[in-house]
Amino acid sequence: MSEIVLELNELACGYDDTPIVHELSLHLRAGDIGCLLGPSGCGKTTTLRSIAGFEAVTAGEIRLRGELLSSPTTRVPPDRRRIGMVFQDYALFPHLTVSENIAFGISRHPQRRRIVSELLELVNLDRLGNRYPHELSGGQQQRVALARALAPEPALLLMDEPFSNLDGDLRRRLSAEVRDILKARGISAMLVTHDQSEAFAMCDQVGVLREGRLQQWDTPYNLYHEPATPFVASFIGQGYFLRGQLLTPDTVQTELGVIRGNRAYQLPTGSAVDVLLRPDDIVGEDGSALTATITGKVFLGATTLYRLQLPTGSTVETLFPSHDDHPLGEVLGIRVAADHLVIFAAQGSVNVSATLPLEQMLAQGDSA
Numbered sequence: 001m002s003e004i005v006l007e008l009n010e011l012a013c014g015y016d017d018t019p020i021v022h023e024l025s026l027h028l029r030a031g032d033i034g035c036l037l038g039p040s041g042c043g044k045t046t047t048l049r050s051i052a053g054f055e056a057v058t059a060g061e062i063r064l065r066g067e068l069l070s071s072p073t074t075r076v077p078p079d080r081r082r083i084g085m086v087f088q089d090y091a092l093f094p095h096l097t098v099s100e101n102i103a104f105g106i107s108r109h110p111q112r113r114r115i116v117s118e119l120l121e122l123v124n125l126d127r128l129g130n131r132y133p134h135e136l137s138g139g140q141q142q143r144v145a146l147a148r149a150l151a152p153e154p155a156l157l158l159m160d161e162p163f164s165n166l167d168g169d170l171r172r173r174l175s176a177e178v179r180d181i182l183k184a185r186g187i188s189a190m191l192v193t194h195d196q197s198e199a200f201a202m203c204d205q206v207g208v209l210r211e212g213r214l215q216q217w218d219t220p221y222n223l224y225h226e227p228a229t230p231f232v233a234s235f236i237g238q239g240y241f242l243r244g245q246l247l248t249p250d251t252v253q254t255e256l257g258v259i260r261g262n263r264a265y266q267l268p269t270g271s272a273v274d275v276l277l278r279p280d281d282i283v284g285e286d287g288s289a290l291t292a293t294i295t296g297k298v299f300l301g302a303t304t305l306y307r308l309q310l311p312t313g314s315t316v317e318t319l320f321p322s323h324d325d326h327p328l329g330e331v332l333g334i335r336v337a338a339d340h341l342v343i344f345a346a347q348g349s350v351n352v353s354a355t356l357p358l359e360q361m362l363a364q365g366d367s368a
């Protein structure tokens with residue numbers, strides 16, 4: 001495993017007397033791209049600004065390659081941190097050409113012409129060095145901003161919503177391109193976004209923040225398949241919770257029958273639980289005894305997302321190839337095909353009427 005480049009230990013920060021971020025701990029390894037993801041106002045930018053040195057920390061510490069950058073009694077100035085930044089609005093100098101913008105942070109470097117020319121090539125702007133920012137598209141301006149941030153060879157690159165001024169397709173292409181550039185150069189980076197698909201496409205580790213608290217710092221795969229909290233489960237990806245009752249550590253009785261998962265839960269047998277079902281966990285099956293009524297559908301291109309109402313009134317979702325078209329109101333046969341069983345202790349009271357007596361459920365669980 002590579003060395004740890006960025007360490008946040010029990011970090012707390014905020015503005016004047018308003019605490020925003022609380023007890024935030026995470027480690028980013030060299031060459032990895034990390035991300036802070038969360039709803040608007042949860043503290044992503046505040047955390048990034050603290051790492052950059054623009055905001056003081058009130059508790060905990062920030063270390064870069066082991067060196068203490070911030071603590072309640074230490075604050076290395078932003079320009080001494082070896083951290084590069086790329087902002088949402090590009091923040092290029094309008095009176096400088098593309099090449100001059102890129103050279104800005106290395107004006108005294110003897111090799112600056114060579115570095116600028118390499119970076120121009122890296123970000124695919126090698127013929128635009130003499131243009132001014134207003135003569136470039138948004139995507140091109142953001143590439144210049146990236147090249148400028150990379151020129152001083154920072155130990156860490158911070159990116160605050162870098163693609164949010166760009167639209168759909170360009171945004172996807174540029175984020176993939178930036179990931180390739182960072183990976184090719186082994187650059188460690190931390191991104192802030194509220195766009196989950198961008199976080200998943202670009203990042204090795206993603207931290208989900210809620211109201212200034214880190215809920216989980218993990219790979220995109222684990223966030224999706226093994227969310228640590230109900231908030232992460234509902235914030236990441238799509239899905240609905242179904243109330244159930246734990247039969248054994250890895251099986252649960254629900255109104256869709258007994259579902260067996262791939263890991264054991266440490267909750268007491270018989271506990272009321274909430275089971276997360278993603279759209280890919282529910283599949284159509286002609287003739288199935290389990291049926292659901294289509295109450296909504298969203299065309300997504302290759303697939304269509306159907307919202308289904310179960311006889312008890314609960315909701316689940318499923319995805320069909322879009323050529324497999326079904327009208328609203330149709331009753332479908334369905335089956336659960338979940339490999340990853342994600343459950344949490346039930347929030348609120350148990351809907352006893354939707355469950356069977358425990359003995360009967362255990363008998364069904366044995367035969368499942």
Ligand SMILES: Nc1ncnc2c1ncn2[C@@H]1O[C@H](COP(=O)(O)OP(=O)(O)OP(=O)(O)O)[C@@H](O)[C@H]1O
Binds near residue numbers: 020044045194
């Ligand atoms: N300069 C400031 N002074 C006081 N409060 C601020 C300041 N900047 C941000 N805040 C508050 O801090 C909280 C977190 O803001 P922050 O910008 O970190 O959130 P965010 O997760 O990046 O949100 P968004 O996705 O909307 O950019 C918000 O409640 C915001 O109003």
